[in-house]
Amino acid sequence: MRRIRPDGQLTVFIGGLHRSGTTLLASLLGTHPEISAFENTGAPMDEGEHLQTVCPTDEHHGGPGRFAFTEEAHMTEASPEVAERLAAQWSRYWDLSLPVLLEKSPPNMLRFRFLQQAFPHSKFILITRHPVPVSLSTRKWTPALSVRRLVEHWIHAHDLAMADSAFLDAFMTVRYEQLMKRPSETLAEISDFIGLAPSFDASSVDDAANDRYFEQWRSSPEGHDLHDLEDAVNGHGYSLAETGFRGVTRRGGPWDRRSAQDAGLAPA
């Protein structure tokens, strides 16, 4: 059986909450001639988590909007035997003649440390998106969850991922909003991070997707009780107040208005 060469190929792992743009980013990176991404595998969204039987999938931990609250979803250690099985199973779907192998699954955001141990020659990309569109769009799958609970899940998942990032040798955060607003520049930054010349097709980007959710958020009575979550959201560079939702007040944190304006998150 063909196998990934531990010393030769670079593996790039994308993680991020459902509805954060993981699939979009993976499909954009997959247009690069030197990157092998999973395609036509039969698995939902061609996600690597569904193309192996070694690790649980996010659905085993409650699925979108819930999985990060399950302790077992946060994986940090990998045994050599597990690493070998994972590499063998994913090698069935990669084009091993290419220098960069890409795998995307939302729960990777809580498994980057585990994956670094299993694939020592690897780099990690966390894609983040404003909690309002993430929560509102996730809710179509999880109607039993409140928006508050989904925002709390967003905060918890990103807290864990950012804490884990300190242990990673090669880690990059991509904001969905910046990818939408400046796809060529953002993809050039990712190319630089991966170590490839930029050669992506970004023609499929729809930069109005967030606006629709913000409008829905503004017109919804829900969220009036989210003041207490603002600081935690600020800590990840977003603001509930800056969506224009009345009644939520920004209370500091590393929220940068200029960056937000550049990314289209705040009014100019």
Add this chain to the structure above:
Amino acid sequence: MMDGLALAGRPIVEPDVSFVNLDDGDVEPWRGELTAWDLTVISGWWQTARFDVPEPVRGPLSPEEILERLGRSRYFAGIPADELKSTLAAMRAFLFERRGADRVLEAMEEGADVVIGHALGAVAAFNAVCRAPADALVTVGSPLALNPQVGPVVRRWCNVVDVHDTLAFNEGLVSSYGLVSDTWLDCDPRLRAPRPYLASPEFGRVLADVSAPAVAPLG
């Protein structure tokens, strides 16, 4: 399950659930030869499996070649051929040796109104309810049609089955068992994930109906 209730428009209540994971051990390594029953099942899977990208097939395929391709079907996506063989062995154990029933019975000891089982778990749930009657049984994506038996004693038995459920051979149970109602849906099921079923409005309606207390006649 709560998402299924919500999508069905029924009251969202957090159910009091005992959870039995019959898939929590390592997959047993495959040993031995495929049996005639295994070959029949593989043939059935091949006839019912759904693929996103049809691969051209030239000439007859060996069971090994079929299993390799089934690992690229929507239902079995990602499962290596050897693990599909282990799945066959597990099916035989659940269907003919009643594997898993004892663990379901343990979970039922403190009282259970509704017993729900998915895939091979549905076989274990069926066998448990045959030994210790419950109020209602819900089987989901069940391969019980492969070994028809005498049905359990329950007030209601509902079977939820997807039109593309490969493990269930795309078959309901009413023609094999009689006293069961089949509910059909299209939820893109997968062997390793019960969520597409459980978070569906069809399942939510079934759950709400079987959970409701029997209505006493007026008078």
